[in-house]
Amino acid sequence: MQIFYRIIVCLSVSFIFMAPVAGQSLIPVNYSEFSKNSMAKQRDSLKAALACPVIFTKKETQKKYKEIWDARTDYILESINDNRFIQQPALHQYVSQILRELVNANPTLLKTMPLLLIDRSPAVNAYAMGNNIIAVNLGFLSFAQYREEIALALAHELAHNILNHCENSMKERAELLTSEEYLNNINAILDSKYERYTRLKKILDGYSYGSAKHNRYHEGEADSLAVVMLKKSNITFNPAFFLRLDSADLVYKTPLQSDLKSYLTAVNFTADDAWLRKGGKGLSSKKYSFSQEEISDSLKTHPDCVKRYEKLLPQSTFPGKQPLTAVPAQFEVVTNKAIIWTLFINSNLTSALYRIFLEKDKGTFDLWHQVMASYIFNGLFLADKRLSRFNAINIRSKEYISSSYYELQNMFEQIPRESLETACKASFNQSFWQQAKGDDKSFRSVLSSLNFSESLSQKELNSLKKDFEQSYSESIYREFLEQLK
Numbered sequence: 001m002q003i004f005y006r007i008i009v010c011l012s013v014s015f016i017f018m019a020p021v022a023g024q025s026l027i028p029v030n031y032s033e034f035s036k037n038s039m040a041k042q043r044d045s046l047k048a049a050l051a052c053p054v055i056f057t058k059k060e061t062q063k064k065y066k067e068i069w070d071a072r073t074d075y076i077l078e079s080i081n082d083n084r085f086i087q088q089p090a091l092h093q094y095v096s097q098i099l100r101e102l103v104n105a106n107p108t109l110l111k112t113m114p115l116l117l118i119d120r121s122p123a124v125n126a127y128a129m130g131n132n133i134i135a136v137n138l139g140f141l142s143f144a145q146y147r148e149e150i151a152l153a154l155a156h157e158l159a160h161n162i163l164n165h166c167e168n169s170m171k172e173r174a175e176l177l178t179s180e181e182y183l184n185n186i187n188a189i190l191d192s193k194y195e196r197y198t199r200l201k202k203i204l205d206g207y208s209y210g211s212a213k214h215n216r217y218h219e220g221e222a223d224s225l226a227v228v229m230l231k232k233s234n235i236t237f238n239p240a241f242f243l244r245l246d247s248a249d250l251v252y253k254t255p256l257q258s259d260l261k262s263y264l265t266a267v268n269f270t271a272d273d274a275w276l277r278k279g280g281k282g283l284s285s286k287k288y289s290f291s292q293e294e295i296s297d298s299l300k301t302h303p304d305c306v307k308r309y310e311k312l313l314p315q316s317t318f319p320g321k322q323p324l325t326a327v328p329a330q331f332e333v334v335t336n337k338a339i340i341w342t343l344f345i346n347s348n349l350t351s352a353l354y355r356i357f358l359e360k361d362k363g364t365f366d367l368w369h370q371v372m373a374s375y376i377f378n379g380l381f382l383a384d385k386r387l388s389r390f391n392a393i394n395i396r397s398k399e400y401i402s403s404s405y406y407e408l409q410n411m412f413e414q415i416p417r418e419s420l421e422t423a424c425k426a427s428f429n430q431s432f433w434q435q436a437k438g439d440d441k442s443f444r445s446v447l448s449s450l451n452f453s454e455s456l457s458q459k460e461l462n463s464l465k466k467d468f469e470q471s472y473s474e475s476i477y478r479e480f481l482e483q484l485k
């Protein structure tokens with residue numbers, strides 16, 4: 001019930017990136033750019049700005065309304081504290097610029113610049129939170145090929161806010177939950193002797209806010225208004241973006257260009273063939289063929305994409321006067337690095353390494369990826385030591401992954417601990433470390449101590465953390481160290 005106040009997620013150039021200096025890798029995010037740090041001031045003013053308005057005269061309803069409203073505020077503030085968002089300047093500037101164009105061209109709809117949050121989630125999505133706040137996920141920014149595609153997502157989320165979808169939903173829910181009819185129904189069931197659960201469930205389903213039908217209506221409304229806003233902004237609207245969104249769940253289904261072992265060799269890891277195959281005794285030894293078949297609509301994050309495409313086809317302004325603007329390559333590189341780091345910090349190691357291999361196929365693999373791969377193997381060893389290897393692998397079901405991904409997750413599951421230890425030590429002794437930066441090397445030392453020293457006391461660990469923080473106050477690795485207990 002905790003997510004009821006969230007709008008069910010939908011859709012869900014001028015900036016020049018600095019070229020990386022030779023031998024220096026592009027760091028995706030600095031420590032101060034994580035939301036806990038970068039949004040400290042905003043967090044307090046946000047709390048004040050999000051005071052619940054009094055809109056109901058009925059006391060119980062207003063009380064319920066405030067409960068729902070405050071739960072949303074708490075959710076936003078907690079998310080900021082949990083570093084759910086980042087304010088990486090290059091990403092923020094690029095997306096803000098698009099947002100500004102939409103705002104400037106639609107002054108009657110948008111009176112002030114919305115608060116834009118970049119959510120670190122790898123899921124291909126964006127969402128509106130009401131009160132002129134929108135968020136776009138790193139996963140969406142990585143997925144978008146064109147500036148106009150990002151503009152469509154932003155316009156769609158802005159439309160939800162303009163149409164007060166979030167606010168109205170909170171209002172309706174407060175009204176429903178304190179309505180006489182609802183309370184009478186609940187009381188009648190609680191007084192009855194039979195089938196309480198089934199009857200209660202029926203009532204709750206009937207009152208559940210954001211029913212599919214209700215949401216679909218909201219989505220249609222938001223799409224239509226988004227197209228109007230895009231037209232006013234002279235931003236080309238290509239309905240085919242909706243069709244591409246249909247394949248949004250396929251990132252880990254993307255096959256590697258050659259066999260998995262060659263990618264492992266590139267990150268200095270020698271895999272035994274036997275590790276790549278699933279042991280026969282598992283629970284699901286059922287045969288599965290990894291074809292490039294479509295995922296069924298019911299399993300998709302974005303159903304109805306084809307319907308949305310067909311509905312909006314008459315509104316198309318594609319091809320426009322200007323050709324579509326491809327998202328700059330460096331934007332994609334930074335976005336993907338930020339995703340890889342986020343997967344690593346969330347102990348989602350198979351996905352993190354697979355994304356590194358996908359970067360290799362795109363020709364964007366660099367020293368940073370090499371260093372990260374080494375940390376990922378060591379992260380797996382650390383998880384194993386702490387008896388959480390299975391969690392760190394984060395098994396994905398076969399419908400969503402390629403055969404290479406499946407082999408990689410099998411390998412992470414089956415590589416014996418001793419072999420993993422040897423590989424981890426070897427990866428920390430490769431020659432590429434000579435070109436790594438100070439904080440990379442220092443973090444390597446910390447991981448070495450955690451992984452390979454007999455036992456590390458809390459005191460020793462604290463002093464390692466402190467030394468690191470003092471030497472590298474802006475380093476991304478501080479996020480990892482803060483999680484250590």
Ligand SMILES: [Zn+2]
Pocket residue numbers: 008009010011012156160218219222
């Ligand atoms: Zn939507």
